[in-house]
Amino acid sequence: MTPPPSATRPGAAALGLAGLLGLLLTVEVLPRSGVVSADYLPPTSRIVRALAVELNDRAFWRALGDTLTGWALGLAIAVVAGVVAGVLIGSVPFLRAATASTIEFLRPIPSVALIPLAVLLFGTGLGSTLLLVVYAAFWQVLVQVLYGIQDVDPVTRDTARSYNLGTWARVRHVLWPTALPYVMTGVRLAASVALILAITAELVIGSPGLGSRIAVAQTSQAVPEMYALIMIAGLLGLLINLAARTVERRALFWHQSVRGEAVL
Amino acid sequence: MRRLLTVIAVAALTVGGLTACSDSESTGGGDPAAGGSGKTTAVKVGVIPIVDVAPIYLGKEKGFYEKHGIGLTLTPAQGGAAIVPGVVSGDFQFGFSNVTSLLVAQSKKVPLKAVANGVASTGEEGADFGGITVKKDSPLRSAADLEGKKVAVNTLKNIGDTSVKASVEKAGGDPSRVEFVELPFDQMPAALDAGQVDAAWVVEPGLATIKAQGGRVIASNYVDVAPDLTVAMYFTSTAYAKQSPEVVKAFQDATRESLAYADSHPDEVRRVITTYTKIPEATLKNVTLPKWPAEPNRSSIDTLAELGRQDGLFTEVPDLDELLP
Numbered sequence: 001m002t003p004p005p006s007a008t009r010p011g012a013a014a015l016g017l018a019g020l021l022g023l024l025l026t027v028e029v030l031p032r033s034g035v036v037s038a039d040y041l042p043p044t045s046r047i048v049r050a051l052a053v054e055l056n057d058r059a060f061w062r063a064l065g066d067t068l069t070g071w072a073l074g075l076a077i078a079v080v081a082g083v084v085a086g087v088l089i090g091s092v093p094f095l096r097a098a099t100a101s102t103i104e105f106l107r108p109i110p111s112v113a114l115i116p117l118a119v120l121l122f123g124t125g126l127g128s129t130l131l132l133v134v135y136a137a138f139w140q141v142l143v144q145v146l147y148g149i150q151d152v153d154p155v156t157r158d159t160a161r162s163y164n165l166g167t168w169a170r171v172r173h174v175l176w177p178t179a180l181p182y183v184m185t186g187v188r189l190a191a192s193v194a195l196i197l198a199i200t201a202e203l204v205i206g207s208p209g210l211g212s213r214i215a216v217a218q219t220s221q222a223v224p225e226m227y228a229l230i231m232i233a234g235l236l237g238l239l240i241n242l243a244a245r246t247v248e249r250r251a252l253f254w255h256q257s258v259r260g261e262a263v264l
Numbered sequence: 265m266r267r268l269l270t271v272i273a274v275a276a277l278t279v280g281g282l283t284a285c286s287d288s289e290s291t292g293g294g295d296p297a298a299g300g301s302g303k304t305t306a307v308k309v310g311v312i313p314i315v316d317v318a319p320i321y322l323g324k325e326k327g328f329y330e331k332h333g334i335g336l337t338l339t340p341a342q343g344g345a346a347i348v349p350g351v352v353s354g355d356f357q358f359g360f361s362n363v364t365s366l367l368v369a370q371s372k373k374v375p376l377k378a379v380a381n382g383v384a385s386t387g388e389e390g391a392d393f394g395g396i397t398v399k400k401d402s403p404l405r406s407a408a409d410l411e412g413k414k415v416a417v418n419t420l421k422n423i424g425d426t427s428v429k430a431s432v433e434k435a436g437g438d439p440s441r442v443e444f445v446e447l448p449f450d451q452m453p454a455a456l457d458a459g460q461v462d463a464a465w466v467v468e469p470g471l472a473t474i475k476a477q478g479g480r481v482i483a484s485n486y487v488d489v490a491p492d493l494t495v496a497m498y499f500t501s502t503a504y505a506k507q508s509p510e511v512v513k514a515f516q517d518a519t520r521e522s523l524a525y526a527d528s529h530p531d532e533v534r535r536v537i538t539t540y541t542k543i544p545e546a547t548l549k550n551v552t553l554p555k556w557p558a559e560p561n562r563s564s565i566d567t568l569a570e571l572g573r574q575d576g577l578f579t580e581v582p583d584l585d586e587l588l589p
Contacts, residue, residue, distance in 0.1 A: 039453070040453075115345060115346070116345060116349050119346050119349040119355070120349040123353065123356075124346050203342070205342060206340050206341035206346055212340065212342075216313050216540075216542055219314060219450055219541070220544075221450060221469045221472075225542050
């Protein structure tokens with residue numbers, strides 16, 4: 001739920017970097033030693049050369065921008081919708097009971113299965129990407145918010161009631177502080193899922209972005225270029241996760257799960 | 265072309281409502297009564313970024329579409345799963361699809377209308393832009409040897425397996441004994457090399473890649489179906505065909521011109537391919553270009569329809585007169 005305490009220590013960062021370097025080294029060695037054919041998995045050095053060419057291509061940066069736009073917009077919509085719906089459903093027992101089975105029915109439907117519907121509704125542009133991203137990310141947030149609200153301490157809740165706090169004050173001072181760590185977890189999960197879906201949508205539908213560039217490289221048998229773009233997608237995921245963790249720590253500086261880190 | 269069946273099911277359910285909405289909206293886009301008066305209509309075409317669609321890219325570059333009053337936008341999409349609903353909903357005015365997929369769609373009452381030729385087989389055995397390939401040291405010599413073997417096609421129940429079966433039959437084998445597996449074209453060279461499949465039906469640039477690894481073409485399935493087989497066509501929705509016949513006419517004329525130009529300028533084709541694909545230079549040099557006749561070959565489409573019927577691809581026999589231009 002919360003970042004492992006060790007993540008902030010410099011030693012851990014070095015270890016993480018070493019792991020990444022180890023992976024790159026493995027990819028360099030595997031094709032060179034003939035374990036896999038270099039035609040299908042080019043060595044890291046070859047991928048990096050293709051990467052350098054990509055970075056010099058204006059179209060690549062436009063594609064990156066398109067992907068990030070789809071990701072950010074989709075994530076924002078999903079988080080706002082998830083939090084609002086979660087607080088509403090979670091704090092009204094009747095709604096909670098009425099929607100529980102519907103949520104469990106809709107949640108496991110893979111976003112990718114909605115592609116034909118998305119194209120039919122929004123064409124092959126940003127709209128389709130957004131539909132898939134929002135659909136996938138929304139449930140991550142919603143479910144966490146629901147858990148969070150369920151977690152409210154009954155004593156606190158009863159105290160608030162006996163002090164005659166209004167609805168808004170209850171949401172603000174009782175619900176929200178309890179739910180926030182859960183919301184943050186939901187946002188962090190949603191941020192990664194949103195990136196996966198943004199790229200998948202582009203890959204499958206062909207809406208402009210990194211994904212469609214990967215698809216073109218794939219159909220063109222341009223293997224090093226394809227891996228270069230996949231590497232970018234991976235780095236993007238890493239950065240997004242790092243950013244989400246930072247936001248989580250800042251927003252929860254008061255919470256024991258984060259305060260605990262400093263003590264250690 | 266992948267997952268076309270799912271798409272069609274969804275498309276068929278939603279078509280009525282959606283075309284009703286998009287009809288009223290799309291009239292603002294541009295007046296189709298442009299004729300030659302210098303006014304251009306914005307037209308979006310869904311294409312697959314492969315060698316086959318080079319003429320439309322070339323024609324756009326050469327100004328053939330502009331000359332006919334069409335402001336062309338080409339949107340690369342990943343196959344029929346995105347293109348067919350895109351055309352049906354009016355997001356694209358035209359799309360590119362293989363003929364068998366169009367036949368299947370027609371038989372399922374998806375409101376599509378083929379308007380212009382797309383791409384055709386070279387008609388030369390062993391020198392087509394697609395073929396049945398095996399790896400270097402494979403004992404398979406002809407399509408008849410595929411009996412009991414595993415053959416990769418990009419989409420099951422489509423033009424790949426029906427045409428491969430035609431090859432097997434022609435070579436004297438029993439097509440019902442061939443085992444087909446679905447695999448994207450781009451993964452076929454690796455799968456063939458690793459022995460995961462015994463043979464692969466592949467088109468360019470995968471074909472050039474396999475040949476470069478020493479693989480062999482044992483049969484040209486498109487050639488075995490019919491002489492000068494029409495493989496793919498550009499299509500529109502029946503709603504758009506009815507609503508904007510002038511634009512359709514202009515698109516047909518410009519496409520005819522583009523196809524003829526591409527067919528007689530292979531060097532320019534190879535150059536334009538580098539603008540929308542990433543095919544490596546070394547591969548592109550060895551790519552066999554298809555033929556781009558200006559008109560579809562009706563009798564070859566009849567044959568494809570018959571093969572599809574034999575293979576049970578259609579629930580109802582497609583109405584070719586209604587589908588074709």
